[in-house]
Amino acid sequence: MGEQAKRxxxxxxxxxxxxxxxxxxxxxxLAKPWMETAxxxxxxxxxxxxxxxxxxxxxxxxxxxxTARQAGELGFLVLGLALVMIGGGVDLSIGSIFALxxxxxxxxxxxxxxxxxxxxxxTVLTGVALGAVNGxxxxxxxxxxxxxxxxxxxxxxxxxxxxxxxHATAIAGHLPDSPAWDFLGSGLFLRVxxxxxxxxxxxxxxxxxxxxxxxxxxxxxxxxxxxxxxNAGIAVRRTVAWTYVASxxxxxxxxxxxxxxxxxxxxxxxxxxxxxxxTAAVLGGIGLGGGRGSVTQAVVGLLIVLLITNxxxxxxxxxxxxxxxxxxxxxxxxxxxxxxxxxRHRIVSRVYVSPDFLELPPAPSCAPSSATEPGTVWAMNxxxxxxxxxxxxxxxxxxxxxxxxxxxxxxxxxHGDILRFLAPDYQRRxxxxxxxxxxxxxxxxxxxxxxxxxxxxxxxxxxPQREVRKLTDETNRSWHSVNDDSRLRLxxxxxxxxxxxxxxxxxxxxxxxSEYAVDALESRKSGRIICYDPRDGSTRTVIDHLLxxxxxxxxxxxxxxxxxxxxxxSVSRCGFEGPKKGRIQPVLTGLPGYPDNINLASDGHFWLAxxxxxxxxxxxxxxxxxxxxxxTQRLPFDEWVFPNINNGCxxxxxLQGEVLETLWDPSGVNHPxxxxxxxHKGWLYLGGLSSNRIGRYRLPxxxxxxxxxxxxxxxxxxxxxxxxxxxxxxxA
Numbered sequence: 001m002g003e004q005a006k007r008x009x010x011x012x013x014x015x016x017x018x019x020x021x022x023x024x025x026x027x028x029x030l031a032k033p034w035m036e037t038a039x040x041x042x043x044x045x046x047x048x049x050x051x052x053x054x055x056x057x058x059x060x061x062x063x064x065x066x067t068a069r070q071a072g073e074l075g076f077l078v079l080g081l082a083l084v085m086i087g088g089g090v091d092l093s094i095g096s097i098f099a100l101x102x103x104x105x106x107x108x109x110x111x112x113x114x115x116x117x118x119x120x121x122x123t124v125l126t127g128v129a130l131g132a133v134n135g136x137x138x139x140x141x142x143x144x145x146x147x148x149x150x151x152x153x154x155x156x157x158x159x160x161x162x163x164x165x166x167h168a169t170a171i172a173g174h175l176p177d178s179p180a181w182d183f184l185g186s187g188l189f190l191r192v193x194x195x196x197x198x199x200x201x202x203x204x205x206x207x208x209x210x211x212x213x214x215x216x217x218x219x220x221x222x223x224x225x226x227x228x229x230x231n232a233g234i235a236v237r238r239t240v241a242w243t244y245v246a247s248x249x250x251x252x253x254x255x256x257x258x259x260x261x262x263x264x265x266x267x268x269x270x271x272x273x274x275x276x277x278x279t280a281a282v283l284g285g286i287g288l289g290g291g292r293g294s295v296t297q298a299v300v301g302l303l304i305v306l307l308i309t310n311x312x313x314x315x316x317x318x319x320x321x322x323x324x325x326x327x328x329x330x331x332x333x334x335x336x337x338x339x340x341x342x343x344r345h346r347i348v349s350r351v352y353v354s355p356d357f358l359e360l361p362p363a364p365s366c367a368p369s370s371a372t373e374p375g376t377v378w379a380m381n382x383x384x385x386x387x388x389x390x391x392x393x394x395x396x397x398x399x400x401x402x403x404x405x406x407x408x409x410x411x412x413x414x415h416g417d418i419l420r421f422l423a424p425d426y427q428r429r430x431x432x433x434x435x436x437x438x439x440x441x442x443x444x445x446x447x448x449x450x451x452x453x454x455x456x457x458x459x460x461x462x463x464p465q466r467e468v469r470k471l472t473d474e475t476n477r478s479w480h481s482v483n484d485d486s487r488l489r490l491x492x493x494x495x496x497x498x499x500x501x502x503x504x505x506x507x508x509x510x511x512x513x514s515e516y517a518v519d520a521l522e523s524r525k526s527g528r529i530i531c532y533d534p535r536d537g538s539t540r541t542v543i544d545h546l547l548x549x550x551x552x553x554x555x556x557x558x559x560x561x562x563x564x565x566x567x568x569x570s571v572s573r574c575g576f577e578g579p580k581k582g583r584i585q586p587v588l589t590g591l592p593g594y595p596d597n598i599n600l601a602s603d604g605h606f607w608l609a610x611x612x613x614x615x616x617x618x619x620x621x622x623x624x625x626x627x628x629x630x631x632t633q634r635l636p637f638d639e640w641v642f643p644n645i646n647n648g649c650x651x652x653x654x655l656q657g658e659v660l661e662t663l664w665d666p667s668g669v670n671h672p673x674x675x676x677x678x679x680h681k682g683w684l685y686l687g688g689l690s691s692n693r694i695g696r697y698r699l700p701x702x703x704x705x706x707x708x709x710x711x712x713x714x715x716x717x718x719x720x721x722x723x724x725x726x727x728x729x730x731x732a
Contacts, residue, residue: 027352131248412439
């Protein structure tokens with residue numbers, strides 16, 4: 001295959017820098033959903049330690065108990081506002097609702113002398129009714145949330161001032177004799193304020209609602225895109241209205257504990273509270289644009305605000321400083337929120353996309369034969385010019401093709417269908433099954449089940465009765481991986497061992513199906529080979545850290561298989577059992593193109609598809625990781641350096657690494673970008689991930705090809721039933 005190119009000291013340093021400097025680990029950490037919570041938590045810790053250094057006893061038990069009591073009371077308001085904001089709205093009337101419900105609670109208990117239970121019910125119902133006013137105007141009448149709640153803030157405040165003027169004296173003159181009411185305000189359970197226990201229960205319920213219940217997902221979806229949520233069948237208006245109703249009810253709960261603790265109906269109750277609560281929500285990471293946030297973020301933001309306000313109060317600055325500081329924090333948090341949301345993907349991609357140094361052996365010459373130069377086995381020919389076309393325009397993205405024992409032809413489609421072209425002429429087509437995703441590699445087992453790797457979904461099976469089953473969509477997680485690499489992102493090709501175990505490749509654990517080109521360009525060893533055992537339903541990784549593993553073909557020893565590593569332009573023999581378990585032995589290296597699927601030939605050798613051809617520019621770029629990173633950041637996808645995918649090529653090789661035959665389509669007209677091939681009864685069927693057809697090439701008959709007895713011998717020797725196209729269907 002050629003000698004290894006001489007490596008310069010600069011290449012060595014580049015290789016070491018991009019292999020061991022953990023850029024991709026930093027990117028994976030930043031891409032984690034919990035990073036949006038980790039940052040506010042870090043701010044909370046920094047604020048706590050700073051104030052404890054400035055103020056003696058700031059984190060004492062008594063101070064923490066007081067802060068916890070405040071957090072419990074205001075926490076209900078923050079939860080309500082967070083729910084509204086996640087749904088894409090905002091509630092500026094929350095301070096006025098707090099004042100009115102506080103008044104109702106004290107009116108019922110102090111002046112009307114109701115029992116505690118009816119007074120609590122009346123207070124909560126008042127909050128729900130006030131929230132329903134906002135919900136009706138914003139959810140059903142579709143008024144602007146900011147302007148509407150600003151108006152209701154004024155209206156509710158005016159109502160509070162009117163009723164407070166008539167009843168303030170009577171409320172102040174009567175104190176209820178109720179241990180239950182006193183316990184709400186100042187009681188302790190296990191040395192923790194009662195309000196903290198109730199708020200903790202509400203927070204846990206809110207977390208379950210947002211992360212586990214369908215209605216919570218609906219709120220998230222509406223905040224992300226109301227139009228998309230509507231098109232998905234979600235009741236947008238009703239859901240938005242209910243978020244405001246819930247906000248009003250939660251605000252009423254907070255006012256109940258406040259009323260039981262202070263029993264005050266002063267004129268400044270609730271004034272400016274909306275700024276405090278809004279600052280807490282935004283500072284915790286609740287998105288101003290909706291569709292983003294969690295209960296944990298809301299609680300963390302609240303604690304930050306309370307620590308800052310309590311610290312400023314202890315330091316006794318001049319009047320107005322507290323609110324000015326909160327306003328400045330709100331502005332800063334809003335700017336960070338808007339800029340982060342807008343640029344988060346770009347910021348993360350700068351470190352997440354982390355190309356590695358890759359130096360490939362020199363490619364062999366593929367120059368065609370001439371009168372003076374006879375050429376090599378790699379010499380370009382025009383053998384694929386006679387390819388027959390099946391299903392032109394009737395199939396999109398047939399990445400793999402396979403035939404059953406009745407000669408029917410199967411292929412996947414980018415629409416998520418398994419198509420079947422009926423023998424003998426393949427003119428009639430039907431949808432054999434709909435799986436979804438992007439069906440890729442396929443293999444029949446001995447029971448006639450069609451096993452399919454589906455990009456983005458995992459390993460699936462279609463029974464002869466066309467029943468679709470999910471076999472597995474996850475494997476064992478690596479203990480050292482930052483990413484949750486248990487989920488299967490790009491299951492690619494598969495083969496079936498004699499004992500029924502299914503071995504399949506996952507090209508990358510870092511990127512989804514739609515981003516596979518980024519991983520191929522990154523050339524980091526993030527692929528693996530996985531085994532699914534139908535006997536016990538287990539799935540485990542058998543070989544890890546491969547360069548975009550792709551095609552798989554089982555070997556007759558029952559202990560190893562062939563695997564194509566696309567990015568490495570090589571094919572290797574991988575042991576999964578026996579004395580060579582875990583060993584990888586090169587079979588083909590320095591290929592002139594990038595290998596894809598591998599399938600058994602009728603003579604016991606193997607067919608291999610080259611999905612794209614190497615070139616000097618691409619080989620050079622693979623030794624320049626910084627260049628490839630800048631390319632992915634600054635250039636659109638269609639301007640990246642890519643392999644030449646217009647020269648279709650199929651080759652035959654043996655286990656000794658000898659290339660026996662090559663089939664070319666140098667013009668790229670008949671069948672460009674070949675990703676798979678199956679030999680069946682003297683024909684070679686061709687598939688392509690970006691094709692709109694299936695090709696069929698008539699293999700020439702000569703003395704070098706095996707007879708029927710030899711063919712059946714190899715089919716029996718492999719012992720995998722219908723796992724490979726050639727071995728599944730002996731020549732009749």
